[in-house]
Amino acid sequence: MKLCILGLGYVGLPTAAILAVNGFHVVGVDINRERLKEIKNLDFEERDLKTLVSAALKSGHLILKDKPEEADAYIICVPTPIDEKKRCDLSHVKKAIESIKPYLKDGDLIIIESTVPPGTTEELYKMLSNGKKILMAYCPERVLPGNLLEELIENDRIIGGINEESANLAKKIYESFVKGKIYVTDAKTAEMVKLMENTYRDVNIALANEFAKISEELGVNVWEAIALANNHPRVNILKPGPGVGGHCIPIDPWFIVEKSREAKLIKVAREVNDSMPYFVVKKVKDIVEKGKISILGVAYKGNVDDTRESPAIKIIEELLKLNYSVMCHDPKVKKFKYKLYSLKECVKDSDLILILSDHEEYKNLPIKEIGELMRNKNILDTKNIIQREEWEKFGFKTYLLGDGKNETRRLGEMG
Numbered sequence: 001m002k003l004c005i006l007g008l009g010y011v012g013l014p015t016a017a018i019l020a021v022n023g024f025h026v027v028g029v030d031i032n033r034e035r036l037k038e039i040k041n042l043d044f045e046e047r048d049l050k051t052l053v054s055a056a057l058k059s060g061h062l063i064l065k066d067k068p069e070e071a072d073a074y075i076i077c078v079p080t081p082i083d084e085k086k087r088c089d090l091s092h093v094k095k096a097i098e099s100i101k102p103y104l105k106d107g108d109l110i111i112i113e114s115t116v117p118p119g120t121t122e123e124l125y126k127m128l129s130n131g132k133k134i135l136m137a138y139c140p141e142r143v144l145p146g147n148l149l150e151e152l153i154e155n156d157r158i159i160g161g162i163n164e165e166s167a168n169l170a171k172k173i174y175e176s177f178v179k180g181k182i183y184v185t186d187a188k189t190a191e192m193v194k195l196m197e198n199t200y201r202d203v204n205i206a207l208a209n210e211f212a213k214i215s216e217e218l219g220v221n222v223w224e225a226i227a228l229a230n231n232h233p234r235v236n237i238l239k240p241g242p243g244v245g246g247h248c249i250p251i252d253p254w255f256i257v258e259k260s261r262e263a264k265l266i267k268v269a270r271e272v273n274d275s276m277p278y279f280v281v282k283k284v285k286d287i288v289e290k291g292k293i294s295i296l297g298v299a300y301k302g303n304v305d306d307t308r309e310s311p312a313i314k315i316i317e318e319l320l321k322l323n324y325s326v327m328c329h330d331p332k333v334k335k336f337k338y339k340l341y342s343l344k345e346c347v348k349d350s351d352l353i354l355i356l357s358d359h360e361e362y363k364n365l366p367i368k369e370i371g372e373l374m375r376n377k378n379i380l381d382t383k384n385i386i387q388r389e390e391w392e393k394f395g396f397k398t399y400l401l402g403d404g405k406n407e408t409r410r411l412g413e414m415g
């Protein structure tokens with residue numbers, strides 16, 4: 001069976017490579033030639049992915065193209081961002097489908113992996129099937145960035161067919177590499193399942209963030225309170241932080257909001273999470289009124305190289321508006337909207353270190369050397385990853401997001 005994968009990003013590339021090493025003839029298509037170059041040079045962060053892509057390319061089963069060609073099945077993995085009205089922008093999906101239209105023949109299968117609002121696959125099917133016997137399915141991707149390959153193989157899969165024949169053919173493709181269970185349903189349910197998963201996470205993170213704000217107001221350390229509450233057998237509160245980033249969680253809940261007026265809690269949760277960067281900036285203002293801020297971590301979360309929708313972007317914008325000078329460091333990220341500096345340059349003559357991503361590297365920083373370079377030794381940790389006592393030994397004033405005991409701690413009244 002010959003497959004054509006459209007969009008070779010975080011989702012499409014591993015999918016194309018794993019299908020190729022499992023015996024399919026795969027044409028990997030990306031309209032961005034720079035991306036194709038990166039893939040040929042194995043220029044990406046996840047090490048296991050390098051091994052897999054390299055094996056797929058060497059086997060000759062994966063070939064890279066900037067245009068689609070005739071195949072038996074097409075898998076669409078292109079971006080689905082939100083527009084300014086917070087509605088799903090389906091233009092990339094529609095363009096990808098237009099580009100395969102000339103090659104479609106009876107019995108061909110189109111699989112949508114891009115995250116889309118409920119009902120989209122059915123609508124696209126109606127537009128496409130005009131006279132031809134096309135098969136179509138929605139098969140959401142649920143891999144966790146940072147643990148991509150393991151989850152690609154081990155996770156259960158949902159297959160939402162437009163009809164039984166479509167679902168069965170799609171199932172055959174995924175069965176070639178998925179070790180988890182494969183559940184079959186209709187396309188709209190599968191679309192809803194994907195959005196519900198990410199919305200569930202977003203709402204729960206919003207609750208943790210709200211607890212953090214309340215704890216600061218009431219003089220409680222939210223991290224301590226969450227750890228204690230989580231001892232309860234049926235409680236599992238997530239972690240607060242500087243905001244919710246990535247290409248999925250801050251976006252996908254809006255795809256439900258655009259389809260239903262009943263989506264109230266979901267919208268408020270989004271707003272709470274979107275408010276966190278401003279909350280962090282307010283904390284910075286309370287600690288230092290002006291000067292240089294050193295941002296450690298611009299990736300949207302720890303140990304990934306992705307900065308899409310990263311809370312760091314909003315925080316930097318706001319700090320610059322307030323006339324702070326800002327320098328950023330990130331050991332994982334290669335491309336970012338703002339210039340990245342070495343750790344030393346970043347902290348030199350600084351008034352405050354602001355930790356925004358929980359990269360492994362930030363758990364063991366050279367505190368003494370950093371302190372010697374700084375103008376004022378302040379550190380604000382939004383991820384609860386530093387050992388505050390260690391930093392305080394070297395004369396740092398430490399601050400933690402969600403710690404209402406910050407002040408008493410600094411005055412030495414608390415351990």
Ligand SMILES: NC(=O)c1ccc[n+]([C@@H]2O[C@H](COP(=O)([O-])OP(=O)(O)OC[C@H]3O[C@@H](n4cnc5c(N)ncnc54)[C@H](O)[C@@H]3O)[C@@H](O)[C@H]2O)c1
Nearest residue numbers: 007008009010011030031032077078079080096114115141
């Ligand atoms: N990143 C994740 O972990 C993840 C997980 C689950 C689902 N998703 C969903 O999967 C989809 C893709 O996400 P991603 O993170 O892989 O995006 P990405 O931006 O990393 O990759 C998308 C790729 O598609 C290419 N592209 C755009 N239009 C094209 C076209 N017409 N033909 C061929 N290539 C085209 C782009 O050049 C880009 O390289 C989105 O809908 C996203 O919501 C992402």
Ligand SMILES: CC(=O)N[C@@H]1[C@@H](OP(=O)(O)OP(=O)(O)OC[C@H]2O[C@@H](n3ccc(=O)[nH]c3=O)[C@H](O)[C@@H]2O)O[C@H](CO)[C@@H](O)[C@@H]1O
Nearest residue numbers: 142143144145197198201238239241244245246248300301
């Ligand atoms: C349901 C689910 O698990 N879906 C996953 C999710 O992947 P992700 O990498 O986007 O998800 P997270 O790791 O949750 O990070 C998101 C942001 O939330 C912040 N965060 C997180 C936990 C916390 O306790 N407190 C926080 O503040 C974190 O820093 C970051 O900014 O979507 C993918 C695409 O659809 C899925 O495929 C993948 O399964």
